[in-house]
Amino acid sequence: MAETMRRKARLSAEERRALLEDAACACIARGGIRDFTVDKVVAEAGVSRGLITHHFGSMDGLLVAVYTRMYRDWLAVMEEPRPGLSRIEAMVEALVSPALFDREVVNIWLTLWGEIANNPVLRDTHRALYGDYRAAIMTALEEAAQANGREIDAETVATAFICLVDGFGVQRCVEPALLSEEKARAACWAFLRPHIGDQVGAAR
Amino acid sequence: MAETMRRKARLSAEERRALLEDAACACIARGGIRDFTVDKVVAEAGVSRGLITHHFGSMDGLLVAVYTRMYRDWLAVMEEPRPGLSRIEAMVEALVSPALFDREVVNIWLTLWGEIANNPVLRDTHRALYGDYRAAIMTALEEAAQANGREIDAETVATAFICLVDGFGVQRCVEPALLSEEKARAACWAFLRPHIGDQVGAAR
DNA sequence: GCTGATACTATACAGTTGTTCAGCAAGGAA
DNA sequence: TTCCTTGCTGAACAACTGTATAGTATCAGC
Numbered sequence A, B: 001m002a003e004t005m006r007r008k009a010r011l012s013a014e015e016r017r018a019l020l021e022d023a024a025c026a027c028i029a030r031g032g033i034r035d036f037t038v039d040k041v042v043a044e045a046g047v048s049r050g051l052i053t054h055h056f057g058s059m060d061g062l063l064v065a066v067y068t069r070m071y072r073d074w075l076a077v078m079e080e081p082r083p084g085l086s087r088i089e090a091m092v093e094a095l096v097s098p099a100l101f102d103r104e105v106v107n108i109w110l111t112l113w114g115e116i117a118n119n120p121v122l123r124d125t126h127r128a129l130y131g132d133y134r135a136a137i138m139t140a141l142e143e144a145a146q147a148n149g150r151e152i153d154a155e156t157v158a159t160a161f162i163c164l165v166d167g168f169g170v171q172r173c174v175e176p177a178l179l180s181e182e183k184a185r186a187a188c189w190a191f192l193r194p195h196i197g198d199q200v201g202a203a204r
Numbered sequence C: 001g002c003t004g005a006t007a008c009t010a011t012a013c014a015g016t017t018g019t020t021c022a023g024c025a026a027g028g029a030a
Numbered sequence D: 001t002t003c004c005t006t007g008c009t010g011a012a013c014a015a016c017t018g019t020a021t022a023g024t025a026t027c028a029g030c
Helices: A013-035 A038-045 A050-056 A059-079 A087-095 A103-118 A120-147 A154-174 A181-196 B013-035 B038-045 B050-056 B059-079 B087-095 B103-118 B120-147 B154-174 B181-196
Strands: none
Touching (some): A013 A038, A013 A050, A013 A103, A013 B103, A050 A059, A087 A120, A120 A154, A154 B181, B013 B050, B050 B059, B059 B087, B087 B120, B087 B181, B120 B154, B154 B181
């Protein structure tokens, strides 16, 4: 901020990587996979063309890094404990919170899904990470069901719940006006309650 | 088939357009938006490079045509009446039928969503068509609810249901093994029953 | 100071992108 | 037959794609 000098700072590899991932996210958020190009990312980051190859080996490498970061951030918000809320309640609130429900964030996810579906490198990365997300949701579901003395097929319910949430993402990208935060929250509970019971937490 | 002559046939504009849309679908199904290029589409169709511009004006024009056709086909299968089933039952069966649940079909949809989110031309096309889909689902929901003497906020339920179905698409593209036809059908009914009641049709 | 490692730039490269356009050829109308 | 419309080709175009690489600048350890 107080940096009046415009000289290019020499950053650590880690810092520069993070900066390039930021720039890549900004580009993808703005224009999807078509804006994920060398020229656009380096222009956004304000660095030279060679840096992407230098730090990530290739554009695929950068995309993998973007996916990994998005995934890590997503999971962190999902698992953030919220005072007075049960695990599953906290997750639902996280899902409709500005940090995750944001259209730009979700546009990046939509783009990444498209890549996972068609790019083997991304697919491998996804396979390696995705299990944690499923596991976290299953645990929260089992916890809630148990609190209500219910039996639950956590795997099946989790799969369907993830579909619902992914569908929110699609909807937010394609026609944001039709799906408000409140509607999404209501839809989550309408879907979950029949499976995990009415009393889903201390505060509800 | 019995055409031994390899001479290029001169087709009507309509026939050739359909052929190019077919080719474009095949390319997108195979590799997403990155395989939707002039060279790949014309190679798939076995025609010269100039033909796309000639018939569709631009690649955007072809993509709009692909979206329009996908949309029309989708809606046709959804609204196909099935003997012994109510409207909503027929729709759920359509959704998990090979014609719509197919991974290639759904990969095209995922690609199109990505484009709708970021390409103004596609977005306009989507806006112009999407209402019919929502309306069809709302009507089917209201019909089912009424048959059970239930009140229903068809718009809200339809929105959430569409999200669930879109999420199936994402899941089928990203990790097909996790979501079988049976699981999808079960998830649909688990979601719908609390809203429209238990007796959802003559055959159930 | 010197030295080696490495963050970083800038250019060059071959291949691909979408679009334009001049011209060919098939088929109907006269 | 002689037109004219139009489906269709193939080459040419400038802009852009990702990557390789030679060279420069900066830092840490000595």
